[in-house]
Amino acid sequence: MGLTVMSAPFAFKSVFYYTMNYIRYCCLLACWFTAARCQTAADAQIPYPAPLPDSVALRFLPGIVSGDSLDFNAAFSPDGRSFYFCRSSGGRWQMLCSRYDGEQWTAPVAAPFNEAAYSQADPFFGPDGALYYISNRPRHASDTIPDYDIWRIRPQANGAWSAPENLAAVNSDSTEYYVSLSQNGNIYFASSRTGGYGSFDIYVSRLENGRYTTPENLGPAVNSPAMEHDPCISPDEQLLLFTAVDRADGHGSADIYYTRRTAGKWSAARNAGPRINTDTYEYCGYLTPDGQYFFFSSNLDVRWISTRYLPEPFQ
Numbered sequence: 001m002g003l004t005v006m007s008a009p010f011a012f013k014s015v016f017y018y019t020m021n022y023i024r025y026c027c028l029l030a031c032w033f034t035a036a037r038c039q040t041a042a043d044a045q046i047p048y049p050a051p052l053p054d055s056v057a058l059r060f061l062p063g064i065v066s067g068d069s070l071d072f073n074a075a076f077s078p079d080g081r082s083f084y085f086c087r088s089s090g091g092r093w094q095m096l097c098s099r100y101d102g103e104q105w106t107a108p109v110a111a112p113f114n115e116a117a118y119s120q121a122d123p124f125f126g127p128d129g130a131l132y133y134i135s136n137r138p139r140h141a142s143d144t145i146p147d148y149d150i151w152r153i154r155p156q157a158n159g160a161w162s163a164p165e166n167l168a169a170v171n172s173d174s175t176e177y178y179v180s181l182s183q184n185g186n187i188y189f190a191s192s193r194t195g196g197y198g199s200f201d202i203y204v205s206r207l208e209n210g211r212y213t214t215p216e217n218l219g220p221a222v223n224s225p226a227m228e229h230d231p232c233i234s235p236d237e238q239l240l241l242f243t244a245v246d247r248a249d250g251h252g253s254a255d256i257y258y259t260r261r262t263a264g265k266w267s268a269a270r271n272a273g274p275r276i277n278t279d280t281y282e283y284c285g286y287l288t289p290d291g292q293y294f295f296f297s298s299n300l301d302v303r304w305i306s307t308r309y310l311p312e313p314f315q
Contacts, residue, residue: 044080046290047100053293055275055309059301061105064098066301074286074295074302075123075131084111084123084131085302093119095133113153113161122284124179127235130154131161132179132187139166147175150189169212170205178284183235187212190229190242197223202231202242221266222259232285237261239313241285241294244269251277256285256296260313275309287314 049061059066060074061083070088073095077084081100085108086093096108114120118137125131134148149171154162167187170176174193177200181187185207190200201223203215218240222228227245234240238261245254255277257269276282276296284297287307294314295304307314 044076044078044289046076046080046288048293049105053305055306057276057296057298057303057305060295060304061098061302064105064107066303070300071302072284072297073122074284074297074304075125076289078125078129080289086121086123092116093121095120095123113164119148122178122230124181124286126152126181127183127185128154132167132181134177134179135164137164139168139171145173147173148177150176150179150187167212170215178230180231180233182233182237184237186233186237188231188233188240189215190231191215198225198227200227200229202228202240218266221268227254230283230285232287234287240266241272241287242269243283243285247271252279252281254281254283256282258311258313270311272314273311275305 051058065071065083065085067087071085073084073086075084076082083098083105084095086095095111095114097111098105098108100106111120115135115137118135120133120135123131123133130152131154132150132152135151136146136148137151138144139149150167151164152167153164156162170187170189172191172193174191177190179187179189187205187207188202189205190202192200196217197220202218204218205212205215217223222240222242224244224247226247228242230243232241239258240261241256241258243254244250244257247255247257249271251271251274256272258272259266259269261267271277276294278298280299282296282298284295286295288295291307293304294307294310295302297303
């Protein structure tokens, strides 16, 4: 009604400018909220320790992470200030954590969710900030199957962690090893379940409408009659790295291989080469969230190398 007291052009301009300013404000506000909510580990500045590796793989944090025992796994927390790995001790696998205190990486301590009565290993932070890992803890009080399952815990506001949640849709009555998630939440893992090509195969379970689908075997481009395990998927699901055992073109008993997905199909897997693989056993591949480094386990230690010196698909 108030528009009748001013000319039509003036009224139109007033409404137009008001509307545009309002839209601009809403867009800026939406962008701010989106940026605040969508920060991931890829955005975090990880305080990598010196010396930084280049074309030669180095032991990671000697005396802290890589010690005089069997040390393996690698996972940075979303803020880049905590590093999770595993150590074999007393016949079990313990999950340990080293934190950056602003000046240096600290001596590792047992992760707060570590359970001394069971083994925990293969940590991986999902895009939602949850921590995925494997454990031989029973699913419930009457569970007597001595296998490893995939579990998930979530960080709480008070610094604690939620109770472990068994990923029942993904797990089987056989063992599930290693966990790697893409940016859309799809989960890749190894399993000794029946129906595979070998003793362990690599599978994917897709996250659809908040639920995981029935796991799918990745097929003969990845899996073989021998053993494949420890998948490492890139955030966009275009690159997959994994460990394969006793292949003809291998450098040792187990090497890290890679494959790219084109038009929905995985290419024939290729050996990652001698900068990573040795005459022993390489496993537990992990790409840092910023894509700068590739971590893996070899010769009882956690090692890292710059991705700039690896085959083109890594970069």
